[in-house]
Amino acid sequence: xxxxxxxxxxxxxxxxxxxxxxxxxxxxxxxxxxxxxxxxxxxxxxxxxxxxxxxxxxxxxxxxxxxxxxxxxxxxxxxxxxxxxxxxxxxxxxxxxxxxxxxxxxxxxxxxxxxxxxxxxxxxxxxxxxxxxxxxxxxxxxxxxxxxxxxxxxxxxxxxxxxxxxxxxxxxxxxxxxxxxxxxxxxxxxxxxxxxxxxxxxxxxxxxxxxxxxxxxxxxxxxxxxxxxxxxxxxxxxxxxxxxxxxxxxxxxxxxxxxxxxxxxxxxxxxxxxxxxxxxxxxxxxxxxxxxxxxxxxxxxxxxxxxxxxxxxxxxxxxxx
Amino acid sequence: xxxxxxxxxxxxxxxxxxxxxxxxxxxxxxxxxxxxxxxxxxxxxxxxxxxxxxxxxxxxxxxxxxxxxxxxxxxxxxxxxxxxxxxxxxxxxxxxxxxxxxxxxxxxxxxxxxxxxxxxxxxxxxxxxxxxxxxxxxxxxxxxxxxxxxxxxxxxxxxxxxxxxxxxxxxxxxxxxxxxxxxxxxxxxxxxxxxxxxxxxxxxxxxxxxxxxxxxxxxxxxxxxxxxxxxxxxxxxxxxxxxxxxxxxxxxxxxxxxxxxxxxxxxxxxxxxxxxxxxxxxxxxxxxxxxxxxxxxxxxxxxxxxxxxxxxxxxxxxxxx
Numbered sequence: 001x002x003x004x005x006x007x008x009x010x011x012x013x014x015x016x017x018x019x020x021x022x023x024x025x026x027x028x029x030x031x032x033x034x035x036x037x038x039x040x041x042x043x044x045x046x047x048x049x050x051x052x053x054x055x056x057x058x059x060x061x062x063x064x065x066x067x068x069x070x071x072x073x074x075x076x077x078x079x080x081x082x083x084x085x086x087x088x089x090x091x092x093x094x095x096x097x098x099x100x101x102x103x104x105x106x107x108x109x110x111x112x113x114x115x116x117x118x119x120x121x122x123x124x125x126x127x128x129x130x131x132x133x134x135x136x137x138x139x140x141x142x143x144x145x146x147x148x149x150x151x152x153x154x155x156x157x158x159x160x161x162x163x164x165x166x167x168x169x170x171x172x173x174x175x176x177x178x179x180x181x182x183x184x185x186x187x188x189x190x191x192x193x194x195x196x197x198x199x200x201x202x203x204x205x206x207x208x209x210x211x212x213x214x215x216x217x218x219x220x221x222x223x224x225x226x227x228x229x230x231x232x233x234x235x236x237x238x239x240x241x242x243x244x245x246x247x248x249x250x251x252x253x254x255x256x257x258x259x260x261x262x263x264x265x266x267x268x269x270x271x272x273x274x275x276x277x278x279x280x281x282x283x284x285x286x287x288x289x290x291x292x293x294x295x296x297x298x299x300x301x302x303x304x305x306x307x308x309x310x311x312x313x314x315x316x317x318x319x320x321x
Numbered sequence: 322x323x324x325x326x327x328x329x330x331x332x333x334x335x336x337x338x339x340x341x342x343x344x345x346x347x348x349x350x351x352x353x354x355x356x357x358x359x360x361x362x363x364x365x366x367x368x369x370x371x372x373x374x375x376x377x378x379x380x381x382x383x384x385x386x387x388x389x390x391x392x393x394x395x396x397x398x399x400x401x402x403x404x405x406x407x408x409x410x411x412x413x414x415x416x417x418x419x420x421x422x423x424x425x426x427x428x429x430x431x432x433x434x435x436x437x438x439x440x441x442x443x444x445x446x447x448x449x450x451x452x453x454x455x456x457x458x459x460x461x462x463x464x465x466x467x468x469x470x471x472x473x474x475x476x477x478x479x480x481x482x483x484x485x486x487x488x489x490x491x492x493x494x495x496x497x498x499x500x501x502x503x504x505x506x507x508x509x510x511x512x513x514x515x516x517x518x519x520x521x522x523x524x525x526x527x528x529x530x531x532x533x534x535x536x537x538x539x540x541x542x543x544x545x546x547x548x549x550x551x552x553x554x555x556x557x558x559x560x561x562x563x564x565x566x567x568x569x570x571x572x573x574x575x576x577x578x579x580x581x582x583x584x585x586x587x588x589x590x591x592x593x594x595x596x597x598x599x600x601x602x603x604x605x606x607x608x609x610x611x612x613x614x615x616x617x618x619x620x621x622x623x624x625x626x627x628x629x630x631x632x633x634x635x636x637x638x639x640x641x642x
Contacts, residue, residue, distance in 0.1 A: 042439075043436075044367075044431075044432035044433075044435055045366045045367055045368065045431075045432070045435030045436060045439060046365075046366055046367075047366065075396070075398050075425070077396050077398065077424045077425035077426055078399060078426065078428040078429055078432070079429075080426075080429075081425070081426040081427075081428070081429035081430075082432060082433065084429065084455070085429065085430075085433040085450070085451070085454050085456045087454065088450040088451070088454045089450075090442075090450070090451050093431070093436070093437065093440055094436065095433045095436035095437045095440065096433055096436075103575060104396070104398035104399045104402070105398055105401075105402040106400075106402075107398065107399040107402070107403065107428065108399055108400075108402035108403040108406065109402075109406075110365075110366075111365035111366070111399070111403060111416070112365075112403065112406040112416045112417055114365055114366030115364075115365045115414070115415065115416035115417075116414065116416045118363075118366060119414055119416065121411075121414075129406070129410075129411070130408040130409070132404070132409050133405045133406050133408065133409045134405070190602050275481045295466040
C-alpha cells in the first residue's frame with residue numbers, strides 16, 4: 001500500500017476505517033488522521049473533542065463498541081451525582097445537565113486536555129500527547145487549533161450548537177442550515193499531511209457536519225482541488241441510508257440527494273474517485289458523469305476484516321489505476 | 322441560644338463546630354457560615370472551593386469522616402485514569418497531577434459550580450444552590466465572590482499556591498510568609514451576617530490561612546472591631562498543638578506563639594472572648610491580660626456531643642455574661 005496517507009476524519013465511521021487502514025498498511029506511522037473539531041464543546045468547564053477522542057480510543061482498542069463512543073468498562077458515578085443538582089438548576093442553565101455523557105474514566109482525558117490548553121499548549125500538541133498516552137501509532141491531528149464550531153439551524157429551535165442538535169435533541173429535529181463559526185487557520189500538521197500525502201482519503205463520515213467543517217476551513221477546498229488526482233472519498237451513504245447518524249436525513253433536508261450520487265456531487269470538485277458499496281453499483285455511471293471514478297467494494301464495516309479490505313481497495317484504487 | 326449567629330469558618334474544624342451549633346440552636350436557618358475562599362483553586366479546568374465543600378458535605382452528613390474531606394462511599398475512577406497521562410506530561414505541567422484528590426461523586430459539585438460560574442453566576446449564588454441541593458439548613462456564604470488567593474512563601478520553593486503547600490507538599494515545608502492576592506470585596510451576604518449577628522464566632526480553624534484570609538478582606542477587621550463585644554473565638558490550638566493541620570508549626574514559623582496565648586494575641590483586636598480547653602486553663606490570666614475573657618470548656622471535638630457542648634458554651638458565654 002502506498003504511503004504516506006492523509007485521512008479526513010469525522011468520528012465513528014472514520015475511526016473504523018482508520019482501524020482497517022492500520023491493518024492494511026506496512027507502516028501505520030505514515031498515516032495521518034486530520035480530524036473534525038466542529039463538534040468540540042465545553043461542558044462543566046471541560047474542553048471536549050468528541051471526534052478526536054473517538055478516533056484515539058478506537059485505534060487504542062479501548063472504545064466501547066456497542067455505544068460507538070466512550071471507553072469500555074466505563075462507570076458513570078460523576079454524571080450520576082449531578083442528579084442532585086438538577087432541582088436547584090436555575091432557568092435554562094445546563095450546569096446539571098446529564099445528557100452529554102461523560103464517563104468516569106473518559107473524564108481523565110478531558111481533565112488532561114483542559115489543563116494543557118489552559119497552560120497554553122495547542123490542541124495539536126495536546127492531541128498528540130493523548131495519542132501517545134494511548135500508544136496509537138497513527139498521527140492524529142485536529143484540522144485546526146482554533147475555535148471552529150458547527151452551528152445547526154433547526155426549524156424548531158433556530159440556531160443551536162452541534163451537541164445540542166446531535167446529543168441533547170438526538171438529531172431528531174428538522175435541519176434547515178449548517179454553518180461554521182470562527183476565524184480558523186488550517187493546522188500546520190494538517191496542511192503538511194495534505195500536501196505530502198501520496199493518497200488523501202475522505203473517510204466515510206457525515207459530509208455536511210464531519211467532513212464539511214474541515215473542507216470549509218479557509219484554503220482547504222482549493223488545496224484539495226490541487227490534489228484532486230490523489231484524493232478519494234468513501235461514501236458514508238450506502239443504499240441511500242447513512243451507515244450511522246443523521247447524514248441521510250440531513251442531506252435531503254439541505255437539498256442534496258441522499259445517495260452515493262449526492263455524495264459525489266459534494267466531493268467531485270476535489271476528489272477524483274468515490275468508493276461505493278456493491279448495492280450502489282448501478283449508480284456508477286452517474287458518478288462517472290460527475291467526473292469521478294466509481295470504485296465498487298463492500299463498504300459496510302461490519303467487521304475488522306471488511307474495514308481492512310475497504311481500506312485496501314480504497315488505497316489500491318488510487319495507486320494502481 | 323441567642324440568634325442570629327455568624328461563624329467565620331475554615332474547613333474541617335469549622336465544619337465540626339457548625340455541626341455542633343446546628344444541634345445547639347433552635348433554628349439552624351439563623352446561622353450563617355462565612356467561609357474562607359483563599360484555598361480555592363482551579364484543577365483540570367474545574368473551580369474548586371475546598372472549605373465551602375467541606376462545610377456543605379459535613380453539615381449534610383455526607384463527609385468522609387475518616388479523611389475529613391470528600392464524600393463517603395467515594396470512588397476514584399477519574400483520578401485513576403489520569404495515570405495514563407503522567408508519562409506524556411511535559412515539563413512542570415500539572416495536567417496529569419493526581420495529588421489533588423477529586424472523587425468521582427465529588428466531581429459533580431465541581432462540574433456544577435464551574436458551569437454556573439461560567440454562566441456568570443456569583444459564587445455566593447452557586448454556593449447557596451449547592452447548599453440547597455444538599456438540604457443543609459445553615460446559610461453558607463463565601464467571604465467574597467472575588468478571586469482572593471492565599472500565597473504561601475516557603476523556604477524551599479519560594480511563593481507557592483495554598484494547595485501546592487497544603488496538599489502537594491503535605492504542608493511539610495518551612496513557611497516564612499503568607500499573603501493574599503486579589504482585589505476582593507467582602508460579600509454582601511457575609512457583610513449582612515456580620516452586621517446583623519447577635520453573636521459572631523471565629524471557628525476553631527487555622528488563624529493564619531483559614532481565618533486570616535477573611536479578616537484580611539478590606540474593611541473586615543475594622544467592621545469586626547466595632548462588633549468586638551459580640552465576637553468570640555474558639556482556639557484551634559489545644560495544649561500548644563493544632564487539632565488538625567499545620568497551624569501550630571505555622572504559628573511558630575511566622576513569629577507567633579503556638580498556644581492559646583498566641584491565638585489570643587491575633588484575635589484580641591476584634592474578639593472579646595476566647596474559648597479554650599481545660600488543658601489550657603492555666604493560660605487564662607495571660608489571655609485576660611490581652612483584654613479577652615477566657616472561656617474554659619472542652620474543645621477537642623471528638624464526638625458530636627462535645628461539638629454541641631462546645632457550641633453551646635461558646636454562644637452562652639456571649640449572651641449570659
